[in-house]
Amino acid sequence: MFLSSRAWRVYAFEPNRHSYRVLRHFTKDRSNVSTFNVAVGSKEGVARLNIVDGEATSLGTSILKLDGLKYNKHVTVPMVRLDDLEFPTAPTVLVVDCEGYESEVLLGAKCLLEKIRTVFIETHLLSDGHDTLPEVLSEVARIPMKTDVLTLRDEPPWVCGTRQGSFV
Numbered sequence: 002m003f004l005s006s007r008a009w010r011v012y013a014f015e016p017n018r019h020s021y022r023v024l025r026h027f028t029k030d031r032s033n034v035s036t037f038n039v040a041v042g043s044k045e046g047v048a049r050l051n052i053v054d055g056e057a058t059s060l061g062t063s064i065l066k067l068d069g070l071k072y073n074k075h076v077t078v079p080m081v082r083l084d085d086l087e088f089p090t091a092p093t094v095l096v097v098d099c100e101g102y103e104s105e106v107l108l109g110a111k112c113l114l115e116k117i118r119t120v121f122i123e124t125h126l127l128s129d130g131h132d133t134l135p136e137v138l139s140e141v142a143r144i145p146m147k148t149d150v151l152t153l154r155d156e157p158p159w160v161c162g163t164r165q166g167s168f169v
Contacts, residue, residue: 002027008033009033010033010034010035010089010090011033011035012035012037012092013036013037014040014041014081015037016040016050016080017062018038020062039078039079039080039081040078041083041099042064042102042109043106043109044109046079047077047078048064048078050062050064051066051074052076053072061100064102065100065102066129067101067126067127067128068125069128081109082110083106083110083113084110095120095121096122097120097123099123100125101127103123103125103136104133104136104137107137108140117144118163119163120144121159122137124158126157137160141160144162146162147164148162149161
């Protein structure tokens, strides 16, 4: 809702069917929002979406399991690469909040990232101890962008990158 009130056009991708219904409900009257009930990654196909024990919404839903959460089931969902999509209005800002799958999303968006002015990417600690922050910083450094890491109390770090001379 915040982005749709400030952006010319928003493309929102949500693989969790419950969260997608909520997304559609709140954006149905927003003509500048296009929604897609698919996962985004580095390859086209299907993905295994892990669902948190007792959770019907997207909280913790992840292709890769997040640290500190218990997963008891999964569903398969279609997956696309951002580079394979044709956007009627070219995106200029990319916000990635995909619960540990950030690097895969960026790998599937290499061409798109060449045109993006600003990125905001949430990073995570995975259940196997892997921290996605270093990989995300490495991918964003290839763009090239001025990069900062934002850390909010009790929240995972966000990587914020802006091209020289760009503004949000």
